[in-house]
Amino acid sequence: MVIDDGLMIILVQSIVVFLILLLISFSVPKLQPLLYAAIFFYFLFHLLNTIVFPFGKYFVALFEPLPEPFAKLLIGSAILFYVSELIAKHISEAGYGSLASMTHFAVKIAILTLWMQQTATLIDLLSKLITK
Amino acid sequence: MISFIETILGTVLSSFVIVIISTFMALLVDFLFPSFSKWTRMILIFIVVIVVLQPAFEHLTLIRDIAHSISMMFISIYPILTASMIAAGGAFSMLNFQPAMLLFANGAIVLTERILIPLLTGALIFDLVSRILPAVPFTKMADLIRTTLLGAVSAVVAAYSIFITVGGTMSWALTGLASEPIKELIRQNVPLIGSFMTDSMGTIGRYSSGASVFAGGWLISAIWTVALIPSFKTLLTAFFYRWTAALIEPFANEDITGILDDIGRTLFVLCAVSFLIAFAFIYTALFSIILVKLITSMK
Missing domain, CATH: 1.20.58 (Methane Monooxygenase Hydroxylase; Chain G, domain 1)
Structure with missing residues (x-):
């Protein structure tokens, strides 16, 4: 391998x-x-x-048998989060803590946007239960 | 019948396999990225809600639609049925089919459509909320709603059997010795609603055996099948939810098994509610058949 x-x-x-x-x-x-x-x-x-x-x-x-976007999204966002955390740690080690937390925050928002479509589906599904 | 079970197995079982695989995936991701574990749990709940709760939601909407259409049908044909009963004269008195009973049976459907099923939806949402946000638990509320609903449905069925035995002309063979072991089996193995199921099936059977003299056994069994298929499907799906919860409990997050277990319990109550609908459907169908027979034979 x-x-x-x-x-x-x-x-x-x-x-x-x-x-x-x-x-x-x-x-x-x-x-x-x-x-x-x-x-x-x-x-x-x-x-x-x-x-x-x-x-x-x-x-x-x-994890191909899972429905299409989930495996890709989960591993993608986890790697993104981890790398961003790593870089943020590096920046804050150099003494620029606020800059580090800022970039980490931006990456978090990027991860959330990746999941936006799934969230919309979920909200749709749940609201279908309530409304007729 | 076989293909029907195969369809249920196909749709429901595949989504449960998805739960098991995605639980493994979440385990791997948790191992690799421990700092991401809070979100892995959330995303797993996402997958469970979107993919796996689809059958449960479908059943809920299915039963809701059936209740709606039956109550609509009842509202439209009730005047015709009562008018023709009056026209048929005293021939009905020997059959113990009172219009009050018809009104009661279908009134129960209207009750189901307006109150019981929305409450059940509420219980489902309370369960989801208390699992997704453990800080704001509504579990007691959901349990309260479920037990209340089960109590209400059992009371309605008990009222049915009182109505039937007051007339006294109809008795049923399934109460005999031969069926007791089967009833005991159902009562002990179906959680929550086992004893309710045997009671309500006895109530339905007591009616249809009296009517089979007029309508013929095959027709009766056809009506039974049509009326009970949604309940049976719901029951099978509920069992699948609880089995999956039991299967993934050793390695899955407690939230996921909790969600599946709660949904299974809600589906059992939904099955009980659908018995109410089945009873009203059977009653109305038999009523119309006997009415038509009487009218045609009186000519």
């Missing part, structure tokens, strides 16, 4: 990244936040590309 090989490589890479960050903090402590952010985002996108997105596709295919 693709995921198994990729997983091992990613785990090794994460240790290498950790060592590089330690080296940077010794050699150029003033540049450390900037380089940390750059490496963090590079590593995050690498991780998303090699592990998370293939797994997401695999997950959606696994």
Whole structure:
């Protein structure tokens, strides 16, 4: 499987990244936040590309018998939420807590808009019970 | 009959398989993203309400539509029936078919359509609300509505049997020794409404056995089937809800099993209500058949 090989490589890479960050903090402590952010985002996108997105596709295919949008929406919004939380944490670690909570809030609204159509169906169904 | 059961199995069972699969999916997502678990629960409730409660809602609307059309039919034909009864003279007195009984049976339908089924819808919504927002529980309210409804329906059926035995001309064979084990079986295995079912079936049967002299056994059984199919379907669906709740209880969220269980209980009460409709339908149908027979034979 693709995921198994990729997983091992990613785990090794994460240790290498950790060592590089330690080296940077010794050699150029003033540049450390900037380089940390750059490496963090590079590593995050690498991780998303090699592990998370293939797994997401695999997950959606696994739950194919479910009615169409649900599996896709659930795993999609969960991944979106998790990534947004990760980035927000990173930003607030750098000392910009309010900016972090702002971006997280925006992503939450984006997730809600994804579910808007399903919510409309639900409200329709429930209101059909009440009205004749 | 077989294909009828297969259709129910097809629609209902597939939606319950969906519940089981989506519960597994929610388990996986919970494991991966624990910070998202609050929303996973909400989304699971979404799936359950949209996909799985569809059969329950369909049954509710089905019974509501049937009640509506029967009450409309009754309002339109009641004057004709009573007028022709008066025209037929004293031939009815030996049959114990009083117009008051007809009025009562169909009045029960009007009651069902106007009060009982809206209350049942209310119970369903109370259940959903108290599961989705556990901070605002309405469970006692929903239980109260259900027990009240069951009490009202049983009272109406008891009144039916009083009406029938006052006349005294009709007795039924199913009260005999042979059917007692079956009745006991139903009474003990159908939750909530088991004893009610045997009682009301006895009441219906007492009427139709008296009328079968006039209408013929096949016709009677045809009317029985038509009248009881909605009740039977509702009963089967209610059982499926409770079975699924029992099946997924070990690994599913308590809310999901609770919702399914509550919906099952509401459907049992709906089944009891539909017995009321079935009785009125059978009564009106037999009444019209006997009326037509009498009029044609008097010529």
